Amino acid sequence: MTEPFEPAAFRTALRAWLDENDLTPPPGDDSLDAHQAQHLRALKALYDAGWMRYGWPESAGGLGGPEILRAVVGEEIVGRGIDHPGPYSMLEVLTPTMIDYARPELAAEMVPRLLSGQETWCQGFSEPGSGSDLASLTTRAVQDGDRWIVNGAKVWTSFAQYANRCVLLTRTGGPEVANHEAITAFFVDLDTPGITVRPLRTMHDVDEFCEVYFDDVAVPADRMLGEPGDGWRLAMDLLPYERSTCFWQRIAYLYSRFDALIGEVRGLGTASDSDLGEAYLALHTLRCRSRATQHRLADGQKLGPDTSIDKVLLAGAEQTLYDTVRDLLPGAVELDDGAWRTEYLYSRAATIYGGTAEVQRNIIARRLLDLGKE
Template structure:
């Protein structure tokens, strides 16, 4: 299907079906996410861009970017949790046994389940190579013990793509597993962030048994899996986020605040720059190119644009963020994390300096 035809048909279908969000709480957002995915899956839109082996209807991957863009532009689902399929489903397709992917991927895409990603640990956030959660081979499976943190929506998740150490130190000793979150020995404790939402959680694993067939790829493939996941996070997910931020700029322009054309122009320029960069990344991925350290530039541009947008909202809407409980306040506080999640701004700039500009390690 041509992209233009897909977008036109999708817009017509969305215009004819009321999928408006009902409530702002995290429980409501997760329920809305499932509702929207289920409706789009049943109508076929959620299946485009995915292979037939997991229930998809084929077509170019960019169709998924268009779908997420339309969902974000209409505020039908929070873009961060919507986009989690873009990092988790490709991982299952590439690394899980085909029968397992065929069985479970439609459950995520169709809204029956939510999944999470167990990578970060206390003391091993952006430095995944130092993670200490350990998986030990025992009988016909593995026994996993350790702790994960900043695990998005773990309290709602049925499955988790989990990294654990199966060998010695460094990259080569890391393996990946697909773990059922209702397994005995798993404890989830939500974390309240400063924007007042329990989006993240700690996950404790105490002698959790994982069947051998839930190893993703081969033993020691965990680092490769994590690196393969990155292109999906830095391409389609960012495209969705930028579409969402454009709606916030439109909302800021519509509230009748005292205009500051220089400040608003700077926000638009940042968002447009991030969008242009993201579009180029999408094209490279669609053409079969592999993405590497250059996507750190995408992350820097997105974080800069997001924080400038909400800083400008704070300046043009005096007291709304500091004194009220409006969505502007919640989103402003969340934007403070834009330079932390997905790799801190300092680490991204170090990657650009060392690996793109060859400036050395100091």
């Protein structure tokens, strides 16, 4: 590709390259380990060919161009089943954070490792006692010369068992400092002594989430992201990315599963188009909203509480889709031990992960509609 980076031409060129370079996952293994291996394989091939570098600044190893090119790559990769939206989404959540908050030298060194599949990172935000109430976190970092000593625990940390590093939120201020102003972020190597990672088995029987414990973990001072007290601002800047570009990828995945559902029910002859209408309408509404968000991001607008609308629509569309699967494929959820069952169970968490539906609706009511706290 050469400048200008026009998205339609970019997509056409990417599709042609993907048609010529088969990155289809190897058949027969649907385990989390296999998904992770495929994720790293896909990233390496895309990075070596340049595709994974478009939309990222040259200062961090990118090739420049508008950010919307990243959404195009994610949609094509996830929509074709080359990668799953979960591990792929971490690129869009954590890479902008590193570029915006890390020392330029650190970002230039580390970002290419993530984008090329040399490393995997995770996000250490939620805690056993502070999930949606992020400001109440208790993991503490205390300065000790040119290092900080971290103690505490994180939970619901996606893919931590595979991660080399973690973007970690800690409390550094004393009781006299307001909750939001006492939070500081660090970029922590997960092979540092004192760190223990324990996968959690969830009801969909996949160890995607982990507990991570920090016991007297020494973190170099130059691994701080931003300045002391910048952690809350970092988190607020990160969350809109979690609810924008990576949603675009998940929507592509949900559409691919909707197409698979259509194929199965038509093969059985047990459903009409009207039976699929509610799921299609929910997905289409979500896609239209997310498209507008991608273009706001592409126009240089700063995303904020408005992305809570995207999150509410995503949760609703995902659960509606899998409710439709349960209704139209009798036994696929309750009796079969296949992908539909696993994904249906995972969809129940859609109104929880990334900020609960209740919290998102409160944000919409208070910050967008100015309805107050009552």
